[in-house]
Amino acid sequence: MRSEEQKNVYLEDYKPSDYLIPKTEMWIDFAPERTRITTDLHIERRAGAAEDAPLELDGEHIELVSIAIGDEVLGAGQYELSDKGLVLLAPPESFVLSTVVDVEPEKNKSLEGLYRSSGNWCTQCEAEGFRRITYFLDRPDVMSVFTVKMVADKDLAPVLLSNGNPVDRGEMSNNRHFAEWHDPHPKPSYLFAMVAGNLDHISEKFTTKSGKKVDLNIYAEPGKAELCTYAMDALVRSMKWDEDRFGCEYDLDVFNIVAVSDFNAGAMENKGLNIFNDRFVLADPATATDEDYALIERIIAHEYFHNYTGNRVTCRDWFQLCLKEGLTVFRDQEFSSDERFRDVERIDDVKGLRQSQFIEDSGPLAHPPRPSQYEQIDNFYTTTVYEKGAEVVRMLMTLLGKETFHKGVDLYLDRHDGDAATIEQFIKCFEDVSERDLSQFQKWYTQAGRPEVTYSSTYDADEKVLTLNLTQNVPSTPGDSEKSPMVLPIKFGLVSSNGEDLSWERAEGAEVHDDLIVLDQSEANITFHGVSSAPVLSLFREFSAPVSVQTRAPLEEDLHRARLDGDPFNRWESLQSAILNIVTPSMAQDGPNLDEDNLEKVASALSQTLESQELSPSFKALCLKLPTYQDFAQRLSKNIHPERIKQVRRQAVQLVANSLRGQLVTLYSAVKLPETYKPDAKQSGLRALRNQSLALLAALEDKQIFEMVESHYQAAQNMTDRQAALAIICAYAPERAEELLEHFKANYAEPMTVYDKWLGLSASIDDNRAIDRIKMLMEDERFSLETPNRVRSLVGSFIQGNPTQFAREDGAGFDLVADTILKIDKFNPQVAGRFAVAFRIWRNYESNRQNAARKALERMKDEESISPNLSEMVNKTLAG
Structure with missing residues (x-):
């Protein structure tokens, strides 16, 4: 053991568990104050393990009521109990361990393990939440067949759900009832799930390619079931696509989704019972934008696709996390590309990669898709693991060809069905089908950084x-x-x-x-x-x-590609590159004046793009989104002055907008949409083109244009257009924004998903009242730090969408975010740790801002009761 680094977990130290748990039986008695969980673990010593090997079971924040092996109640000296679990000192070779524990879901604000949200009981077990439910070998390579019997008051919890198939249900005395679920597929504890509560639902039938009928259900809080229709449609399309593209047929009799309002992540792929943040399920035209619909479609698909790439074949240990996540992100990207416009989806994916993962790769938190060590696994649910992991899989397909790649996936799913696999085993499948040595390619998984x-x-x-x-x-x-x-x-x-x-x-x-x-x-x-x-x-x-091309192409070459390249990605990329090459030098301290003549040439190329009859409205809309603040900041990389970036970028955008003014006005007026709203790719593209034309015009800061934007808001028949107009006003006319935002809140922000949009828009306003505005919004009666969606909408939008205020020279933005993180860390370390990534580029700022950011980081580091999650992120950020 490394005495100086005992808190770290190392890949090289992996060894299989000495004990296995082939069968698990659980009885859960739900009650508002305390929930009692009785568990029978059928335990076997692994072949080859030492006879005197102790059994160390994980367990945290649970109260042990009783423990027995068979009929023998264990006493002092037969086991050791701590706040991290219990140890059986001399267990037999094969036995049944029975435990009874109590937990307090109502008090569980970490949203890990079993917790209560809006009156409903819910679980989240990935990565290490099951140990908050009962004592277990809470690691992904210990797989068990679960049978779960749930008991509750019928009024409090008429719905009782768990993994697998329903096998029994019935009435009990005292207005109570039970439901029993059995999952025939062995799974690790992180895929365990339960939901108990008062929920509405919608249902659908799906017939698999072999003719099996599957019951599909999506559950939501009362009154919200009608908002699940699009999610159900996306689920059906996902199931059909996975059969057609990868030959993956669903393997249970039922598939359930539950939408909950308090959830740390986007969704969770628990076998047969996916639990979702309701933001990625609930939608109708009045509450959801086209972007929301696209995200719902993709995330529904992602979690469903995990049924094979994550559940049927899981990861041996948490170092292999990208094995399931990178592959499944690649699959959801391919699904979206087939359902929508492939060229546009690819550009959107790359934009997301660059705006988050590229920053991660270039900073103190850089790590390979498969890290070699970690302190807290919750901190490794990163864009490197997910999005870069997906790029590695895509490169594998590019290198081998689509046909050979699919043979490799087929072999992987067949060879390792029911296994907990590794990256090496995954790559070996592709070596076997291609007869190609992929040992050097495998460095993409183990070497940090970007070529x-x-x-x-x-x-x-x-x-x-x-x-x-x-x-x-x-x-x-x-x-x-x-x-x-x-x-x-x-x-x-x-x-x-x-x-x-x-x-x-x-x-x-x-x-x-x-x-x-x-x-x-x-x-x-x-x-x-x-x-x-x-x-x-x-x-x-x-x-x-996923590389950075350092060579700066001559403007003429960029514009030639922008006009004529047969590859849509490089047409878009060349426009972006031309603008970045022209404008970025002017953002550096003492940089040259803006090159207006060359910007006019770019505007001319963009004009040709808008006139093209071959290009889709979606692609044209993407081209009208000129490089963002984040794009320029990454290009500068050092000595960043946020105000200067904002000022020079605005000048450049105004020059392009002025050159295209007449064309943009005509385009805005010419786009015609059907009266009936559809969130499909075609209509979404038309709305995007119309709204982006208006957004570029607004950069002119012309009174007449602002009146057009306000009219656009008033005439909007859907949330896409309404939110687009508000975002434009918040960005270019802060003095006009307050009144419109109040109107929006009063008339549209009743559902919490729309209230979150109001918070995000409010947080994006860049004026000298921004910090006070955020503090005031935190006092709003509907805001709560205990609800991750509220925090992401307000504080996350402030960090991402208001970079000049977050990185104010006086440090007020850094202090506000640090204060918020410390408050959240008291009850939800997972969310606190993830928000700490906001400081990862602190060394890239000019000296005054560097000092202010360092002080905020050091203040968090010195906090007496800082969690391990936050401590790891802060220490790495300071040291990097």
Whole structure:
């Protein structure tokens, strides 16, 4: 043991459990003050384990009432009890351990284990919440078949749900009833779930490809069931898609979803009983935006897809978390791409990756998708594990080809069905089907950081030869300065003067075939023979590898790609790149004046995009979203002055808007939508184009335009248009925002999902009253720090959507967020730890802001009762 680092958990220290629990039987008696849980664990010593091996069961925040082995009640000296669990000192080889414990769900504000929300009992067990329910080997490689009998008062909890299939139910005395559930599939404790309460529901039938009838139910708080219709539609489409694309057929008789209002995460994939944050279930046109509908569709799909990639095949230990999450995020991305516009979905995914994971990769919290150590596993539910993990899976498909990739997935799901698997076992399946050595590719899972790629090229017109030089470098990350070259699949094209891709006869110097270059060394010189004319390079099409391209292309090349590239991603990317290259230098201290002439050229290319008859409205809307504050801050990376970024960006946006003014007004007026609202890709794209045209016009800060925006708000027939108008006013006319926000709150913000939108919009207003406004909103009667959705909507929106106020030079924004984190840490360390990532770029600010952020971090570090979750995040952020 490492005495100086005992709090850390290390991958290299993994060993299988000495004991297994093949069968678990539970009886749960729900009561408002205390819930009693009786558990029979059928325990066996693992073959090869020492005969005198003690059995260490996890257990926290539970009160032991009794303990027995078979009929023998255990006494002092036969077990040891602590606040972390209990230890059986000399257990037999095979036995049944019976325990009775009491828990207090009403007092459980951590929202882990068993807790009570809005009068309903609910569980959240990932990653280590089951130990708050009963004593168990709470680790993912110990899998058990669960049978659960639930008992409750019929008035308090007419609905009783758990994993698997319902096998019995009945009436009892004293107005009580019971329900029994059995899950035939062995699962780890983190996939256990129960819900008991007063809930409404909607139902549907689904027939699998083999003809089996499955009962589908979505439960919500009374009066909200009608808002679950779209979620049900998304579930049915997800089940059909998973059969068609991956051959995965649902394996139980029922599939239940429960929407709850208090939940730490987005949703949880518990076997047969998915529990959701109701934000990602409830929707109708009056309360949800197009973006909300798309998120509901994707998250419903994500949790359902876990049935195979996460549940049927789970992870051996928490270091393998990206095995289930990265693969499943990739699957939900593919589902959304098939359901909507693939080019737009890919761009949205990359934008999200860059705005969060790229920051993580470049800062003190950098870690590989499979880390080698952790203090608190809750802190590793990160964008690196999820989104970068998905990019690694996508690269695998790009490298091997779609057909071979699917054979690898099929083999993985077949070979490891019912297993707790590792990254090595996953990769081995693809090696076996492709007969390719993927050991170097596997570094994507184990090496932190993001490759930086440079390139240059020359063209010999006489010989018709193009020479391309590529280099890659992986910068140092905390604790790791020695980096190896990665395997980079680079999808590419050679774009001619008329926009067609040029062909080539042969290539030398690296692995090249069709439209793919495989760069697996630090440097490669690739010679393409038989290229008929000088091309413009189009590299990393579809964002084929998560890298940073360091080479700044000439403006003419960016604009050529923006107008003519056959790859939609690189058309969009080149527009963004051109603006970033032109504007970013002016944001640096003592930087040059804004290059207005070159911005006019970009505006001209953007105008061509808007005029195109081939491009979708959704794609055009994305192109109208000019680079954000975060995009420019990442490009600067050091000595960031938020106010200067905001000022120069606004000047640039105004120049582009002024150049396109007439076209944008015409476009706004010309977009026509059907009277009946649908959240499908086609209508969503039209609304996005119309709203984004208005948003770009608003940058002109013209009174007439603001009147158009206010009219847009008043005439809105759906939440998408209404919220878009409010966001524009909050961004460009704060003095007009207060009145509209009050109107919005009074007329539309009755459901809490809409109230959260009001909080988020209010938090985004960038004026000198921002800090006081946040504090005032925290005193609102409907706001509570104990509800994660409220905190994310208010404080999260302030951090993400109001960066100049969060990073104020006087430190007031940092102090506000630090104070809030410390308050939350007292009862919900998981949420507190995740909010601490707000400080991860503190070293990138100019010196005054650096000092203010460091003081806030040190104040949190010095807090006497800081939780392990928050302590880990703060210490790493300060040290990085």
